[in-house]
Amino acid sequence: MIRNAAICDQAGCLALYLDPANRPEDQPFDTALAAAGWGLDDVAGHRCPGCTRGTGPVLERGECPRCCGSTVDRHDGAACHYCGHVSPHPDEEDEDDLTDVG
Ligand SMILES: [Zn+2]
Ligand SMILES: [Zn+2]
DSSP: OOOOEEEOOSTTOOOEEEOOTTOOTTSOHHHHHHHTTOEEETTTEEEOHHHHHTSOOOOSBOSOTTTOBOEEEETTEEEETTTOOEEOOGGGGGHHHHSOOO
16 A cells, blocks of 8 residues: 655655555545645645644654654653644553443
């Protein structure tokens, strides 16, 4: 399977969006891109969430699933320096299993 990718066309911005592996088949890549906060301008081209919000450009690559920007660990997850997206810590996925079921 070929994965789509988009890069930010702003000068000096390293933002990158990779087609998410869990994207529903009936959802176009452009829709997923827009849902992640990316904009597409006829003249300026693709703009990452950070550049769209005025918090870009992405100067350092990291783990952000939306713009591949660098992130900082917070108690609630990894927060992107650029687009502000917070990815919950992987360990917290197990939290549901620990809740009282009975
Ligand atoms: Zn950008
Ligand atoms: Zn980001």
